[in-house]
Amino acid sequence: MKSRHWVLWLPPLLSGALFVALWYGVRAATGLQSWILPTPEEILAAAVREHALLLRAAASTAVGALGGFLAAAVAGLLLALALGGARWLRNGLYPWLLILQMTPVIVLAPIIVLWAGPGLPGIITVTFLISFFPIVVNTTQGLLSADAHMVDLFRMYGATRRQELQLLRLPGALPYFLAGLRIAATLAPIGAIFGEYLVGNAAGGTGGLGFLVYSYNVQIKIPALFATGLIGCLLGFVFVAAVAGLNWALLHHWHDSFERHDR
Amino acid sequence: MFRRLHPLLRPLLLPAVLLATGCGHRAPGAATEAPDGRMQIRFQTDWFPEPEHGGYYQALAKGYYAAEGLDVQILPGGPNSGYLAAVATGRADLGMGDGDDVITAVARGVPVKIVAAEMEHDPQGILFHDEHPVRRVADLDGRVVMAGPASVWVQVVQKVYGVNFKLWPLGGDLARFMNDPQLVQQCFVTNEPYFARERGARVGALLTSQLCPDYDPYRVIFVQDDFLARHPDAVRRFVRASVRGWVDYLTGDPAPAVARLRALRTDLPAGLFTYSLGALRDYHLVLGDPARGERAGLLTRERLQREIDLLRRVGVLDRPVTVDQVADLEFVPPP
Amino acid sequence: MSVQPPIVQFRAAGKRFGAGPPVLADITLDVAEGEFVSVIGPSGCGKSTLLRLVSALSPLTSGDLRVAGTTPERAREHLAFVFQEPTLLPWLTAAGNVELPLRLRGVPAAERRAHAGGLLALVRLREAGGLFPRQLSGGMKMRVSIARALSRAPRILLLDEPFGALDEITRNHLNEELLDWRAKAPFTALFVTHSVAEAVFLSDRIVVLAANPGRILAEVPVPFAYPRTAALREDPAYFATVAGVSRRLHAAEEERSA
Numbered sequence: 001m002k003s004r005h006w007v008l009w010l011p012p013l014l015s016g017a018l019f020v021a022l023w024y025g026v027r028a029a030t031g032l033q034s035w036i037l038p039t040p041e042e043i044l045a046a047a048v049r050e051h052a053l054l055l056r057a058a059a060s061t062a063v064g065a066l067g068g069f070l071a072a073a074v075a076g077l078l079l080a081l082a083l084g085g086a087r088w089l090r091n092g093l094y095p096w097l098l099i100l101q102m103t104p105v106i107v108l109a110p111i112i113v114l115w116a117g118p119g120l121p122g123i124i125t126v127t128f129l130i131s132f133f134p135i136v137v138n139t140t141q142g143l144l145s146a147d148a149h150m151v152d153l154f155r156m157y158g159a160t161r162r163q164e165l166q167l168l169r170l171p172g173a174l175p176y177f178l179a180g181l182r183i184a185a186t187l188a189p190i191g192a193i194f195g196e197y198l199v200g201n202a203a204g205g206t207g208g209l210g211f212l213v214y215s216y217n218v219q220i221k222i223p224a225l226f227a228t229g230l231i232g233c234l235l236g237f238v239f240v241a242a243v244a245g246l247n248w249a250l251l252h253h254w255h256d257s258f259e260r261h262d263r
Numbered sequence: 264m265f266r267r268l269h270p271l272l273r274p275l276l277l278p279a280v281l282l283a284t285g286c287g288h289r290a291p292g293a294a295t296e297a298p299d300g301r302m303q304i305r306f307q308t309d310w311f312p313e314p315e316h317g318g319y320y321q322a323l324a325k326g327y328y329a330a331e332g333l334d335v336q337i338l339p340g341g342p343n344s345g346y347l348a349a350v351a352t353g354r355a356d357l358g359m360g361d362g363d364d365v366i367t368a369v370a371r372g373v374p375v376k377i378v379a380a381e382m383e384h385d386p387q388g389i390l391f392h393d394e395h396p397v398r399r400v401a402d403l404d405g406r407v408v409m410a411g412p413a414s415v416w417v418q419v420v421q422k423v424y425g426v427n428f429k430l431w432p433l434g435g436d437l438a439r440f441m442n443d444p445q446l447v448q449q450c451f452v453t454n455e456p457y458f459a460r461e462r463g464a465r466v467g468a469l470l471t472s473q474l475c476p477d478y479d480p481y482r483v484i485f486v487q488d489d490f491l492a493r494h495p496d497a498v499r500r501f502v503r504a505s506v507r508g509w510v511d512y513l514t515g516d517p518a519p520a521v522a523r524l525r526a527l528r529t530d531l532p533a534g535l536f537t538y539s540l541g542a543l544r545d546y547h548l549v550l551g552d553p554a555r556g557e558r559a560g561l562l563t564r565e566r567l568q569r570e571i572d573l574l575r576r577v578g579v580l581d582r583p584v585t586v587d588q589v590a591d592l593e594f595v596p597p598p
Numbered sequence: 599m600s601v602q603p604p605i606v607q608f609r610a611a612g613k614r615f616g617a618g619p620p621v622l623a624d625i626t627l628d629v630a631e632g633e634f635v636s637v638i639g640p641s642g643c644g645k646s647t648l649l650r651l652v653s654a655l656s657p658l659t660s661g662d663l664r665v666a667g668t669t670p671e672r673a674r675e676h677l678a679f680v681f682q683e684p685t686l687l688p689w690l691t692a693a694g695n696v697e698l699p700l701r702l703r704g705v706p707a708a709e710r711r712a713h714a715g716g717l718l719a720l721v722r723l724r725e726a727g728g729l730f731p732r733q734l735s736g737g738m739k740m741r742v743s744i745a746r747a748l749s750r751a752p753r754i755l756l757l758d759e760p761f762g763a764l765d766e767i768t769r770n771h772l773n774e775e776l777l778d779w780r781a782k783a784p785f786t787a788l789f790v791t792h793s794v795a796e797a798v799f800l801s802d803r804i805v806v807l808a809a810n811p812g813r814i815l816a817e818v819p820v821p822f823a824y825p826r827t828a829a830l831r832e833d834p835a836y837f838a839t840v841a842g843v844s845r846r847l848h849a850a851e852e853e854r855s856a
Binding site for chain 2: 053109199200214216217
């Protein structure tokens, strides 16, 4: 329906235009120079000028982000299975998980480099640390949230623990797991960029967006710095969209969250 | 300068080393032979590849290492790369870095030793705007200075010279400096002034050793104790080839090194390399002052002792250490 | 009267949770095979607990209980439970849900599908097999739940207020159909409900429980012959029976608050 499309696209476009207008307004009002607050045109021009470097860096960051994200998904799922399976494990491990989550990654950086080595392994480790907690917490919650009556039913039908896990708890935990993945998808690209900044050692265009942040900063190439941020944002969008797509593919036919309003 | 952020690393270093002793990529002290019979050496630098590492890349590009029967792999560092820990745990055989850091590490029990000077004088200095220059250490009084909070030179200025200034922690960039004509910022004289001038600022730079004549650390090449014990001859050859590379980089045609470095750092402009080389020469950083008997690679007992005494005096070294504990002077190539 | 032993036998059975007061006390009750027995009583009288004891979801704390001649645990294969909520797995289709008990037993897929198809036809949902629970109405979901319960041809069907959440018309229809399904594939029924009218319509016998602790106050036989149709609801004798049982129920409630 034509009118429906307009309704979808108009608000973001309008607010985007408003934002850009505000940007120019702030510059005019405060007189900030381009090396603190470049104009959107300067940023776009820098993006075009540096596009080769930016694209290569984005690819590098994407690899790091994907690596950390996948590791977090797998490890998160396995850890959740362990935590969801036994109360004593849950009580025993959870405080340590919390401590790990709350320790600032900056403090862990030297240790990460010592263990994983600088460069890509270190970056993947940082990305992993930043992304895996939401996945573990959400998935564990999902595994524990099976309907009590359903559990009774399974018991009555003589289901083994394995059958209960496979046919009841795991499928039931899927929406929760995907919710955790959606959160992790927003964190992974940021984590990778931060990791590159923190423990990267690569040069020659393989250093990723985080390395470019350092490099442009040193050279006071501020429009290019903002352009790097812009590309980072776009990378984040790609990640989130991919996971949202996965979410839709796996859930849309049965989950309440996709309920249509015309029933 | 940005790399001075790593003083945060120092307290973690010893436990980290103990933690990771099993994690080195090859057994400490072991060496491998390349298929052509050359000995493999992994050399760790302290930062991303940059013009200030040029001597090694020159030696590599012009085959000086090969001529000594060595197959050298240069491992670039970076922020938090832990270049000291890398050498101490065997992830690399030799490394380069700040002389003060290495002395402090040895005093804390890290198993490394200095075997040569990379530079006779460290490139660390301060950057200021021409409108508010700094000519002597007293000019810093009452100024705002951006420096690494645990920097040795800050301790020296405050404790030895009794000058007080407001200290801001070093950020990773020049943005605040560019906007504040009165700000003084710690820098490498071979690096930051170039970018500031490219952005139209009129700036000057001074070495910290010019500010504080008592404080004049080396930039050093160091080696893991175990590797040194097993392969002293290889260390000697490495140092010889490296010094040759540095001399050629500064007095000959630096193009081979610059080409290698530019390939590794496609993000840096050509002008930086020219500027950096010029600064290395003009400040006599690597080759030193021949009138004072300085030359590339030279380590003297007197200067090392003076540095140890200074570090003790400002409290960076909490226990005594001897020159022979931190350095082995017999690997310096003869003139 | 059947000559065979009762399929459910309570002997002075009691249940208490931990050190708390007893939820059920001194329950002595026989249910003959093929009987339809309803259990009614005020809230908190342990009606649901009674079903949980039979299905071995809760263990007895005193007395004795025999189900199909053995302990409730060993009798599980003869039992099926229908809860008040349909409790369908939302990620499986209606057919998938009906197949579930067979799947847990390891029945191969083709056989499962055929069997489930037959059951869905029985509950008049043949075309809905491919729909997901969120696409089904409350009444449809309950039919699927019952079809699932019937999938292993249980000898005893336990129902805990299964139609309580539905509107009256749907409820009446499902009552009639439940009796119809029982006629086609016989089972013994233990049916918990709040509705006296429903209990009278469905049962051979109504057990009235009192609360605090839950114990049997009265057992009322229901004299109407099967098959029972909607016409029964117009019969004056039906109203009289409903009134009589309601009086017993009120007496039970007053006893509780006494």
